[in-house]
Amino acid sequence: MTLRIATWNINSLRLRLPRLADLIAALAPDVICLQETKVPDDLFPAAEIAALGFPHIAHRGMKGYNGVAILARRPIAALAGFPDWCGKGDCRHLAVRLEAAGGPLDLHNFYVPAGGDIPDRDANPKFAHKLDFIAEARDFFARVPARRRTVLVGDLNIAPLENDVWSHRQLLGVVSHTPPETAGLNAWAATGFIDAVRHFVPAEEKHFTWWSYRNRDWRASDRGRRLDHIWVTPDLVPALQAETTLKDARDWPLASDHVPVAVTLDL
DNA sequence: ATGGTGGATGTTCCA
Numbered sequence: 001m002t003l004r005i006a007t008w009n010i011n012s013l014r015l016r017l018p019r020l021a022d023l024i025a026a027l028a029p030d031v032i033c034l035q036e037t038k039v040p041d042d043l044f045p046a047a048e049i050a051a052l053g054f055p056h057i058a059h060r061g062m063k064g065y066n067g068v069a070i071l072a073r074r075p076i077a078a079l080a081g082f083p084d085w086c087g088k089g090d091c092r093h094l095a096v097r098l099e100a101a102g103g104p105l106d107l108h109n110f111y112v113p114a115g116g117d118i119p120d121r122d123a124n125p126k127f128a129h130k131l132d133f134i135a136e137a138r139d140f141f142a143r144v145p146a147r148r149r150t151v152l153v154g155d156l157n158i159a160p161l162e163n164d165v166w167s168h169r170q171l172l173g174v175v176s177h178t179p180p181e182t183a184g185l186n187a188w189a190a191t192g193f194i195d196a197v198r199h200f201v202p203a204e205e206k207h208f209t210w211w212s213y214r215n216r217d218w219r220a221s222d223r224g225r226r227l228d229h230i231w232v233t234p235d236l237v238p239a240l241q242a243e244t245t246l247k248d249a250r251d252w253p254l255a256s257d258h259v260p261v262a263v264t265l266d267l
Numbered sequence: 268a269t270g271g272t273g274g275a276t277g278t279t280c281c282a
Contacts, residue, residue, distance in 0.1 A: 011273080011274070011282085012273095012274055012275075015274070015275095036274090036282085038274070038275065063275085063276090064274090064275050064276065064280085064281085065275080065280085065281065065282090066281095114281080114282055116281090116282090126281095157282095212271085212272075212282095213271085213272040213273050213282090214270075214271040214272050214273090215271080215272090216271080216272095257272090257273080257282080
């Protein structure tokens with residue numbers, strides 16, 4: 001069986017519900033992980049999403065900011081027992097178990113703090129929060145030494161490789177590509193994950209998933225970053241079939257500043 | 268060095 005998992009920072013689920021239908025039409029995913037839903041749980045548009053073919057939903061939202069959701073065509077079971085990351089009560093993580101050929105598969109959906117503008121943990125509490133968050137995530141995942149059948153996706157808000165940003169040299173001091181962030185993200189991944197997108201796209205190629213709203217012509221200037229990621233445990237690498245980064249979504253009407261990313265697993 | 272845009276909110280915060 002094939003399982004296609006998509007991740008997208010939708011930047012307001014209620015505003016961009018029509019774009020969710022576009023994503024489904026374009027990628028035909030089995031599971032969709034969303035970040036920045038910006039919708040409290042009691043206002044979650046579950047019926048509308050069920051009507052799009054995704055009746056199985058896990059969501060965790062709050063008013064105005066953050067918020068994550070996992071939408072599935074087939075049943076999912078929410079997983080519990082995770083930290084309240086950094087003790088903030090934020091809605092930045094959800095995990096579910098999917099039934100799949102060969103046994104269940106765990107799926108984590110993360111929205112890592114953006115980290116503010118100043119890349120200094122003493123001057124900027126948001127940057128400290130970001131570094132602490134990824135360190136706590138690293139420590140949590142390190143507790144299981146040989147994790148299996150696990151997929152981790154999300155807006156991780158860090159572009160770890162030189163070609164994950166439009167200019168490595170110019171972004172070394174910009175939050176999302178600074179050495180403490182990329183080292184922190186690499187340490188998290190090193191607890192037992194493979195970068196599934198770079199499995200398909202050579203590290204020598206520039207590859208982005210986000211382009212700022214503040215560029216007049218995002219495609220021409222192409223000052224992008226790869227902030228959205230899909231990781232899999234090594235036992236799933238032989239199942240990796242394909243990767244799609246839906247760059248055209250950046251030109252959709254009322255676009256998000258992030259585009260959807262998907263991988264297909266043949267399980 | 269600066270400011271540029273967008274979403275949710277409410278007279279500003281977050282990205």
